[in-house]
Amino acid sequence: VKLLESGGAVVRPRGSLRLSCAAFGFSFRSYAMNWVRQVPGKGLEWVASISGSDGSTKYADSVKGRFTISRDNLKNILYLEMNSLRGEDSAMYYCAKDPHEWLVENYYFESWGQGTLVTVSA
Amino acid sequence: QSVLTQPPSVSGAPGQRVTISCTGGSSNLGADYDVHWYQQLPGTAPKLLIYGNTNRPSGVPDRFSASKSGTSASLAISGLQADDEANYYCQSYDSRLSASIFGGGTKLTVL
Numbered sequence: 001v002k003l004l005e006s007g008g009a010v011v012r013p014r015g016s017l018r019l020s021c022a023a024f025g026f027s028f029r030s031y032a033m034n035w036v037r038q039v040p041g042k043g044l045e046w047v048a049s050i051s052g053s054d055g056s057t058k059y060a061d062s063v064k065g066r067f068t069i070s071r072d073n074l075k076n077i078l079y080l081e082m083n084s085l086r087g088e089d090s091a092m093y094y095c096a097k098d099p100h101e102w103l104v105e106n107y108y109f110e111s112w113g114q115g116t117l118v119t120v121s122a
Numbered sequence: 123q124s125v126l127t128q129p130p131s132v133s134g135a136p137g138q139r140v141t142i143s144c145t146g147g148s149s150n151l152g153a154d155y156d157v158h159w160y161q162q163l164p165g166t167a168p169k170l171l172i173y174g175n176t177n178r179p180s181g182v183p184d185r186f187s188a189s190k191s192g193t194s195a196s197l198a199i200s201g202l203q204a205d206d207e208a209n210y211y212c213q214s215y216d217s218r219l220s221a222s223i224f225g226g227g228t229k230l231t232v233l
Contacts, residue, residue, distance in 0.1 A: 034222075036168075043124060043211065043224055043225070043226050043227045044160075044168065044211055044213075044227070045224065046221060046222035046223070046224070049222075058220070058221075060221055061219075061221070094167055094168070099173075105215045105217070106155055106174075106215060107215070107222065108156070108158040108170065108173050108174075108213060109158075109160070109168070109213070110170055110173070110179075111170070112167040112169065112170075113167060114166075114167050115167055
């Protein structure tokens with residue numbers, strides 16, 4: 001399993017950004033995927049999840065209505081569209097593979113990418 | 123402030139055993155949701171260490187073990203080694219928040 005994030009950048013407040021995560025080495029459509037973020041030097045925060053094939057999604061309250069998680073199961077790529085960005089969205093964003101296909105409650109983050117850094121600053 | 127509470131730091135000498143606690147509440151650990159543990163070495167991404175309260179993924183040494191009881195869980199590391207020095211995070215699900223939640227993390231220092 002290999003996950004490779006990209007798209008991180010410096011962006012102005014209220015700006016937009018799209019992150020990508022290319023997946024290799026497993027049947028991508030068979031697993032739910034997640035985004036987890038971490039402010040440098042701080043703890044981990046779950047951001048969003050998407051099921052393997054039926055398109056179900058869930059979001060943390062802190063990003064609901066501003067971020068959109070999506071996936072392309074033909075290209076094996078996970079996305080995070082980020083709008084109305086705020087300073088508190090500045091973080092390293094990791095994509096993480098779920099062990100389940102569907103969105104379940106007892107989920108966890110089985111494999112992680114190396115992360116892509118988003119900085120929101122004027 | 124995290125919903126799951128971990129000590130900010132623990133330390134131990136090489137070869138010793140240390141434990142890291144993770145305390146939750148009635149809407150997460152106390153509601154019988156599983157706890158999972160991650161190790162984050164300096165400058166790297168987190169890595170799954172324990173899943174489903176007590177299970178080690180393949181490749182994780184049996185020096186790492188974990189348990190859960192009621193609203194608390196703990197991670198034990200025996201035979202401490204220098205390269206165990208890392209941040210450790212617990213994670214679970216919270217039904218009141220309808221969200222995955224993490225502990226604040228514990229920095230392990232090997233003396």
